[in-house]
Amino acid sequence: MKENNKLWGGRFSSSSAKLLEEFNTSLPFDKRLYKQDIKCSKAHAKMLEKCEIINTKEKDLIINGLETIESLIDSGEFKFCISDEDIHMAVEKKLIELIGDSGKKLHTARSRNDQVAVDFRLFVLEQNKYIRSLLINLIETLINISQSHTDTIMPGMTHLQHAQPVNFAFILCAYVNMFMRDIHRLEDSYKQNNYCPLGSAALAGTPYNTDRFYTARELGFASPTLNAMDSVSDRDFALDFLYSLSVIVMHISRFAEELVLWSSSEFAFITLSDSYSTGSSIMPQKKNPDIPELLRGKSGRVYGNLISLLTTLKGLPLAYNKDTQEDKECVFDSLDTIDISLRILNDMLKEITINKQNMENACKMGHLTATDLADFLVQAVKIPFREAHHIVGKVVAYAESCNKDLSELTEDELCKVDSKIPQEAHKVLDIYTSMNSRNSYGGTSTASTQAQIQSIIAWLEIHKIGL
Ligand code: ARG
Numbered sequence: 001m002k003e004n005n006k007l008w009g010g011r012f013s014s015s016s017a018k019l020l021e022e023f024n025t026s027l028p029f030d031k032r033l034y035k036q037d038i039k040c041s042k043a044h045a046k047m048l049e050k051c052e053i054i055n056t057k058e059k060d061l062i063i064n065g066l067e068t069i070e071s072l073i074d075s076g077e078f079k080f081c082i083s084d085e086d087i088h089m090a091v092e093k094k095l096i097e098l099i100g101d102s103g104k105k106l107h108t109a110r111s112r113n114d115q116v117a118v119d120f121r122l123f124v125l126e127q128n129k130y131i132r133s134l135l136i137n138l139i140e141t142l143i144n145i146s147q148s149h150t151d152t153i154m155p156g157m158t159h160l161q162h163a164q165p166v167n168f169a170f171i172l173c174a175y176v177n178m179f180m181r182d183i184h185r186l187e188d189s190y191k192q193n194n195y196c197p198l199g200s201a202a203l204a205g206t207p208y209n210t211d212r213f214y215t216a217r218e219l220g221f222a223s224p225t226l227n228a229m230d231s232v233s234d235r236d237f238a239l240d241f242l243y244s245l246s247v248i249v250m251h252i253s254r255f256a257e258e259l260v261l262w263s264s265s266e267f268a269f270i271t272l273s274d275s276y277s278t279g280s281s282i283m284p285q286k287k288n289p290d291i292p293e294l295l296r297g298k299s300g301r302v303y304g305n306l307i308s309l310l311t312t313l314k315g316l317p318l319a320y321n322k323d324t325q326e327d328k329e330c331v332f333d334s335l336d337t338i339d340i341s342l343r344i345l346n347d348m349l350k351e352i353t354i355n356k357q358n359m360e361n362a363c364k365m366g367h368l369t370a371t372d373l374a375d376f377l378v379q380a381v382k383i384p385f386r387e388a389h390h391i392v393g394k395v396v397a398y399a400e401s402c403n404k405d406l407s408e409l410t411e412d413e414l415c416k417v418d419s420k421i422p423q424e425a426h427k428v429l430d431i432y433t434s435m436n437s438r439n440s441y442g443g444t445s446t447a448s449t450q451a452q453i454q455s456i457i458a459w460l461e462i463h464k465i466g467l
Contacts, residue, residue: 007089016083025082026325027090029332031073036119036126037087038070040198043218044110047199051211053109058102065099066091086325088112088119109210111202113232113320118198120328122219124241127335128190131245133467134342135179135186136460141349142179143456146172150449153431154269154359155368162366165435166444168354171258173452178251180456183463185247189240196221197231203319204228233319235309235327242306245334249302252341256295259352263289268358273351276344291348298337305330363431367396367406372428372437383420391418407431 004012016024042063049059069091072078084090089112096103146169156166196216199206205228212224225231262269272289280286312326370392377388395417399406402413411426427433439445442452 006083006085007093021083021085024085024322026086026328027080027082027084029329030087030116031080031090032332033087033119033123033328034073034091035070036122037091037115038066040115040118040122040215040219041091041106042066043215044198045106046218047211047215048105048108050214051209053208053210054102054105058105061099061102062095062106065095065103068098069094086112086116088115109201109206109208110199111232113202114197114200114228116324117200117232117234118196118219120331121193121197121237124237124331125190125194128186128241128244129467131248131335131338131342132183132186132463134339134346135183135248136464136467138342138346138349139176139179139456139460141346142172142176143453143460145169145349145354146176146449146453149354149356150446150453151432152354152356152359153363153435155362155366156444162362162368164371164438164444165363165368165431167435167446167449168359169453170444170449173449173456175251175255176456178254179248180459180463182244182248182251185244187463189237189244191222193237193240194222195225196223197225197234199224200228200231203232229319233316233321233324235313235324238327238331239306239309239313242302242309242331242334245338246299246303246306248338249299249334249341252338252345253296253299255345256292259292260289260296263292267362269355269362271353271355272348273353276348276351291344295341295345298341302334302337305334360431364405364407367399368431369407369429369434370396372434373406373425376425376428377421380424381420381422391420394418395421 003009004015006012006016009015045054045059045062045066048054049056054062069078072094078090078094080090084093092103092107095106149168149172150170152168153165154168154171155162156164156171196212196219198215198219199210199212216222216224225234259270259272261267263272272287272291274287276291277287278290280288308330309327312323316323373395374385374388374392377383377391378385381388383391395409395414396406398413398417399409407429409426409429411423414426414429415421415423428437436445436447439448442448
């Protein structure tokens with residue numbers, strides 16, 4: 001009878017079909033989990049010894065063997081072979097090759113089902129922290145820029161139309177708030193998923209007298225998971241991560257869109273540095289914002305990965321099913337996309353030029369202080385708001401008739417429009433007065449923006465801890 005030389009080959013009478021090996025293998029991508037696989041195997045071996053399932057000599061051989069394998073993979077000397085199916089089998093096979101019979105004991109009281117669950121979960125939790133550290137770096141860059149722009153005035157928009165004057169730092173802090181929430185979201189999902197599935201075995205636990213609390217502690221988890229069957233099929237931790245990454249890419253995409261707009265010649269609020277811009281192959285004069293455009297465009301694939309895993313998991317019966325092997329590539333892809341996106345956004349921002357004068361000039365278009373004039377008439381002259389709104393409408397029409405912005409009208413011109421407008425009203429037409437009047441908590445005044453920056457700096461100190 002022809003033998004099957006796989007680790008699981010005992011009951012098979014022929015070797016695997018070539019195409020099956022190609023289709024079935026996860027090794028080309030899950031080799032990325034080798035560090036987690038080896039770390040979890042070491043913790044498992046220590047537990048087996050502690051529980052007197054293997055002896056100290058065997059444990060030492062296993063640990064040394066695993067360390068040798070880790071350095072072979074680190075240095076690129078390890079020969080991966082897709083017939084080994086996945087990283088778990090590749091490592092175990094090599095271990096047996098290196099240390100013989102003791103290596104055959106490592107798989108006692110565990111299965112690949114809990115092994116892949118713990119390796120992947122550990123990987124996702126580690127990357128959760130890494131992405132948080134990149135978000136912290138980005139926030140620090142945005143805060144650095146903000147500190148010198150709390151009185152850099154520019155038009156705040158609604159419907160992409162000029163609305164009210166704000167300062168540039170205030171807008172950057174709006175994005176900082178999004179990235180802060182992204183960190184909170186990751187922190188929450190870290191806590192939610194910080195439980196160890198190792199020791200659940202195939203689906204129903206194990207008859208060996210193991211200590212799952214020991215392995216959980218050893219690997220840095222809060223405690224073991226509660227139900228073996230759930231543990232081997234649960235991929236919520238991957239979904240949570242993919243969702244968090246999707247929200248991050250959405251925030252990046254919104255910010256990138258602003259950068260595209262602001263760097264266009266219509267706005268010219270910022271200039272992207274040459275090292276983060278590209279040229280056109282036909283139009284020699286062009287300088288294109290490819291980087292912000294790509295950052296904006298990356299959202300499609302990151303959302304797609306979330307939908308892909310949700311769809312894979314839908315309808316799976318308990319417990320482990322091979323469909324679950326499809327969980328890794330989508331996470332790797334979203335992770336790598338967000339990794340480089342956050343780093344390039346951060347680097348690019350450090351090199352942008354902020355065109356203060358253009359921003360201020362843009363405030364002299366669109367009658368940004370119209371609301372201020374209406375509010376003044378309500379508060380100082382006691383005119384009902386609806387009537388004040390009407391009077392200001394007439395002032396705007398007058399300004400337009402002489403091709404001026406509201407903020408450029410003289411005192412005489414202003415008072416001439418309606419006898420109810422007092423001379424003191426003129427001061428509220430000033431764009432800086434307008435911005436600084438919005439001094440409510442969270443408002444755009446320079447003082448309020450500075451206070452927001454101080455809160456963010458204090459927040460950063462707390463959320464950097466442990467990264
Ligand atoms: N390569 C598999 C995966 O990624 C590992 C678990 C395989 N378990 C099994 N019973 N076939 O999901």
